[in-house]
Amino acid sequence: MNLFGKFNNFVVLFLLEFTLKIYDMRKADLINQISDKTGIPKVDVLVTLETMFKSVKSALSNGENIYIRGFGSFITKKRAAKIGRNIKKNVAVEIPEHFIPAFKPAKEFMLEIKSSKNIKETPEIDDESED
Numbered sequence: 001m002n003l004f005g006k007f008n009n010f011v012v013l014f015l016l017e018f019t020l021k022i023y024d025m026r027k028a029d030l031i032n033q034i035s036d037k038t039g040i041p042k043v044d045v046l047v048t049l050e051t052m053f054k055s056v057k058s059a060l061s062n063g064e065n066i067y068i069r070g071f072g073s074f075i076t077k078k079r080a081a082k083i084g085r086n087i088k089k090n091v092a093v094e095i096p097e098h099f100i101p102a103f104k105p106a107k108e109f110m111l112e113i114k115s116s117k118n119i120k121e122t123p124e125i126d127d128e129s130e131d
Helices: 003-019 027-038 042-061 107-115
Strands: 066-068 070-080 080-086 090-093 098-105
Touching: 042 066, 042 070, 042 107, 098 107
Parallel strands: none
Antiparallel strands: 066 070, 070 098, 080 090
8 A cells, every 4th residue: 555545535524523523624724633543743733735636736737637545536527618797897708618626525534524523614615707
């Protein structure tokens, strides 16, 4: 098992727990909590997380999907070509087809979130923004 495989198990456990927190978490908070719970120095946790993020970005940009059992999948979705509008000039603009990154949670992950009593409501975020 390579370093990324061992890290997957580690990330799954911690990200599931952090998802249930009552407040919004930043990367620094995530690093602090992982370091506190495992005793691993913060610098090492930061390097490991950054390596994971780079690996995910690299895999998706190369057309590969990442499947983490019990957590979810990082995938690319194809957006069809469409006609948009430049509202400043009131001109139609053709938006070519393109791919966007997406995350699809695993069934176990979804069930844990649905059954949690600690989830707070957050305002809707428009994730369909134009590129």
